Amino acid sequence: MDEIEALLALQDGVIARRQVLAAGLTPTHVARKVRRREWVPVHAGVYVDHTGSLTWSQRAWAAVLACWPAALDGRSALRANEGPGRRGADDSRPIEIVVAHGRHPVEPDGVRVRSSRRFEDAIQQNLSPPRLRYDAAVIDLADRARDELDAIAVLADACGARRTTAARLRAQLGVLSRVRRRQWLDAVLRDVADGTCSVLEHGYLTRVERPHGLPRGQRQAEPTSPTGRRMFRDVRYGEDRPPWVQIVELDGRLNHDSTRARDIDLERDLDAALEREHTVRLGYGQVFGRACSTASKVGRLLQIRGWAGAPAPCPRCLESDRRGSIKRVDRIGADDVQGNWPLRSQPGIGAPSGPLPSDRVGDLT
DSSP, X not given: OHXXXXXXXXXXXXXXXXXXXXXXXXXXXXXXXXXXXXSEEXXXXXXXXXXXXOOHHHHHHHHHHHTOSOEEOHHHHHHHHHOTTOXXXXXXXXXXXXXXXXXXXXXXXXXXXXXXXXXXXXXXXXXXXXXXXXXXXXHHHHHTOSXXXXXXXXXXXXXXXXXXXXXXXXXHHHHXXXXXXXXXXXXXXXXXXXTOOSHHHHHIIIIIITTTTOOOOEEEEOOBOTTSOBOOEEEEEXXXXXXXXXXXXXXXXXXXXXXXXXXXXXXXXXXXXXXXXXXXXXXXXXXXXXXXXXHHHHHHHHHHHTOOOOOOOOHHHHHHHHHTOSOOOOOOOTTOSSTTSOOOOOTTOOOOOSSOOOOOOXXXX
């Protein structure tokens, strides 16, 4: 019985019939435990040692034992590593399980099973419950994501939670043989390594800053506040001669979804004001819904601060212009493809003055 008690303690109160029989007990002993409601069936041949609701960990153990040999897969593997406090975790999801290639166990209720050729090399049997290695689970989940935004969210959330790094994920990507989005995932991980820590930050880099010729911002800059507190800036633009600074904060999925996080954001804005730094905040609408318009406005804002360059229209801007979906305003320069793009600064001439450019009309993405 000591062996049974040890198994129940290790497996969070869950045990499989085969384990009981392997310990030398009989089917009659199992039947007696079930009849007395000391053990309650969860799946076929799997029991829990109480009559109440199951915890997530007990559901996970029951799924693994029901499909044994098996391990937690996908989001279930990440949930097991990250614990119950993970923001956005939905413990009502089906438990995801991975088994060796060629096996086809019957899926118990509330369990999703897939097979993998990498099963033996990619799982950690010594953990409780056994699970896919964290880096392998992240890459696999990103590769199987419904779309690019979901894939970016998986990578950015894993790195932002400090559970792994972009370098480790790129190394894991390099050893995997079958990855549909290999080149794209590698490019995203390079961006994450440069400091883009959320879906929104990556979107700002690839939809607003980079394609529109904005200057390269400093990601996750870490200045010190007047009170000596470390502050992280999502994107910091600036030059020393002449001195100017413009901060762009991106209120996205990661680290911006609680009252406390919002309070920290406001405190950072106040500290920036004390340092005579200007801050603007952008959300999903500006980045994913109106990327071209946002680039135009940010470019004009940087020019007002002191940037001598000028943003350029991207292919989306040009395509929208050809479709006639952009509201025309008076042209302000022969080189401007659209009237609401900032005037290109000329040598020896300061940043242009006047009101910020007007909004575009229509969906530009």
